Amino acid sequence: MMKKLLAIILVTLLSHSLVIAQGSVYKSGELIRVSETDSIQTQLMAAGQTLEIYGWLGNDLFSAAELLNIDGIISDDAILAGRRITVRGTIGDLLMGVGETIVIDGVINGDIFVAGREIRITDNARIKGNAHIAAASFLFHGGTIHGKLMASADNMDLNGAVTNKTQLFGHNFTFGSDYRAEYGTDITSDEQVYRENLGHIPNNLSITINEPSFWPIILFKVGLYLSFLITGLVLIRLFQQTSSDLYRFSTEGFFKNTGIGLLTFIVMPLAILLLSVLVLTIPLSIILTVFYGMALFVSYLLVAMILGVMSISYFQDETTTSTYYWGFALGMIVVAILVNLPFIGWFIHALLLFFGLGSLAYYIWMRRNLFIQQKSPNRNPE
DSSP states (O other), X not given: OHHHHHHHHHHHHHHHHHHOOSOOEEEEEEXXXXXXXXXXXXXXXXXXXXXXXXXXXXXXXXXXXXXXXXXXXXXXXXXXXXXXXXXXXXXXXOEEEEEEEEEEXXXXXXXXXXXXXXXXXXXXXXXXXXXXXXXXXXXXXXXXXXXXXXXXEEEEEEOSEEXXXXXXXXXXXXXXXXXXXXTOEEEEESSOOOGGGSBSOOTTEEEEEOOOOOHHHHHHHHHHHHHHHHHHHHHHHHTHHHHHHHHHHHTTOHHHHHHHHHHHXXXXXXXXXXXXXXXTTHHHHHHHHHHHHHHHHHHHHHHHHHHHHHHHHHHOSSOOHHHHHHHHHHHHHHHHHHHTSTTTHHHHHHHHHHHHHHHHHHXXXXXXXXXXXXXXXXXXXX
16 A cells, blocks of 8 residues: 555656646745745645744645644645645645654545655644544544544554544554544454454454465466476586586685685676776676576586485485486475575575685686696696
8 A cells, every 4th residue: 555655746846847737836946835824826835854833825835845734724735745744724625744743633635645654643643634643652642533534654653533434554553542433444464453442442443364375376386496496407407517527626615615715706896896987887797697696506506416416425426427416406395495494594695605605716717727727737726
């Protein structure tokens, strides 16, 4: 619901911006104030540090400011964005707002669409239309909503009146003794909701629990590991000798290769970031990013092959070509189990990744040195 509400707000803002005609009043500055004796007949568009409306606006208000205080009268719509928005006055029609904290303590004669970290509706609030709310925390402390209330929040404290129906989407709900919804209250949650934790149970309360489906996740992981398996088998087939060399090289120094992998994991992103700063080196940073991603992927496959071949070699004295194929398939199963263990799966995942990345990086470096020595046989190894 949060995404839908934000999309509605953005579309409405764009729609309004297309129909803004001449005759608007534009104000900007640290403090923008419309005093009690002031009246503005046309639309007001304001941007600044603080906006205070105590007077009368005969048309719409479009404003973005850190602090917005509406204590006067806005005859039409109010489209607001700020860190803290407080409405104590009267808005003639629609209220749309996005902010960190939004407090509604006045009269709204139309619908409201508000999104923020904390939304508060106080005892003096009178909302004549529907209320659409998306927040981390929603506090409905008094006041009356004459239309429908549709709210999505992690935490809700409700103690006001709704003369229509209430639809709530979230996890934690608390109802006060003054809360009522004449056409009933519907709660939808993806977590278990216990009635004894709801406070004062309202009349006509309906609770729907949407049980999360694990099948999409399972199917995705099965498909992912299957693609890894096919890719790994193809690479082993194409690079049989390299696979054998990598296995022998990697098993000779676990801690050394893991340390090199950790260092590579840290240094490579920093190098890519530094290269992306200059325009001339941006293509090089893109190429390096591609190779780094490929190295991480191959490292994952390498670890699976090593674990599987080591497991088979424990029961089989001689390592054959087929050992690498069956070992890789077995290793994929072992890796899938290890990285999905509760609590420690992330640590094992990181450890295996560092080991595979370090083994691959060190192997490539040693092969480079060997190639240089073969090209320059008279060169001093030091």
